[in-house]
Amino acid sequence: xxxxxxxxxxxxxxxxxxxxxKCYPIPRHDTVYWYQQGPGQDPQFLISxxxxxxxxxxxxxxxxxxxxxxxYHSELNMSSLELGDSALYFCASSLxxxxxxxxxxxxxxxx
Amino acid sequence: GESVGxxxxxxxxxxxxxxxxxxxxxxxxSDYFIWYKQESxxxxxxxxxxxxxxxxxxxxxxxxxxxxxVKHLSLQIAATQPGDSAVYFCAENIPxxxxxxxxxxxxxxxxxx
Numbered sequence: 001x002x003x004x005x006x007x008x009x010x011x012x013x014x015x016x017x018x019x020x021x022k023c024y025p026i027p028r029h030d031t032v033y034w035y036q037q038g039p040g041q042d043p044q045f046l047i048s049x050x051x052x053x054x055x056x057x058x059x060x061x062x063x064x065x066x067x068x069x070x071x072y073h074s075e076l077n078m079s080s081l082e083l084g085d086s087a088l089y090f091c092a093s094s095l096x097x098x099x100x101x102x103x104x105x106x107x108x109x110x111x
Numbered sequence: 112g113e114s115v116g117x118x119x120x121x122x123x124x125x126x127x128x129x130x131x132x133x134x135x136x137x138x139x140x141s142d143y144f145i146w147y148k149q150e151s152x153x154x155x156x157x158x159x160x161x162x163x164x165x166x167x168x169x170x171x172x173x174x175x176x177x178x179x180x181v182k183h184l185s186l187q188i189a190a191t192q193p194g195d196s197a198v199y200f201c202a203e204n205i206p207x208x209x210x211x212x213x214x215x216x217x218x219x220x221x222x223x224x
Contacts, residue, residue: 004154033211040119042200042214043155056209090154097210099145102154 002026004093004103012109013081021076021106025093031055032074033100034066037088049074050096081110119198121219130188134201134215139182141203145212146175146186149198158186158199188220196222 005024013019025032031050035043036059045058049068060066063081068074078085086109092100124130136144142163147155161168161175161184168175174187184201198219202212
């Protein structure tokens with residue numbers, strides 16, 4: 001069965017650079033969620049989209065933005081990267097309010 | 112989730128024993144709870160869920176117990192196997208909060224041979 005696809009798998013950036021993370025939800029899923037997980041920490045909700053509209057917002061910095069496109073894939077754009085942005089970034093998808101399925105994540109390292 | 116250098120609680124069990132992982136959730140209004148398993152370098156994997164109108168639910172080798180009085184959730188794994196070694200998170204869904212999940216502190220399960 002198709003799962004949530006995230007790219008890239010690993011990303012290394014310098015401070016103050018920008019990064020774009022991509023998420024392709026499970027086919028027919030209409031909702032995507034972004035989570036950030038620091039080392040040894042639990043995943044923290046960043047933002048979610050339902051039918052291409054932002055549906056909820058969590059602890060997402062103003063330097064970050066995201067959108068969901070017409071094909072339901074989503075991108076998380078991160079600017080002015082800081083050392084503290086180094087983390088695993090997970091995308092999850094669901095069909096409306098049903099169960100969330102997570103991707104394998106993008107490991108972002110900011111040097 | 113705000114602590115720096117957080118050390119996850121660790122549970123070590125012998126292969127074949129039963130494991131019990133506990134979780135205290137934060138919001139008494141939460142109506143849906145999920146247990147996820149996360150292996151190193153991978154995303155959280157769904158294990159089992161339970162709604163607030165239930166106090167117990169069983170799956171294959173796993174049982175979730177919900178005690179709403181003390182806001183406590185537990186995951187029981189029967190006959191623990193080496194492949195069960197992972198970090199386990201409970202997550203709660205608060206009504207009116209969309210479908211986003213709030214994760215609790217994970218527990219590292221180590222299965223000793």
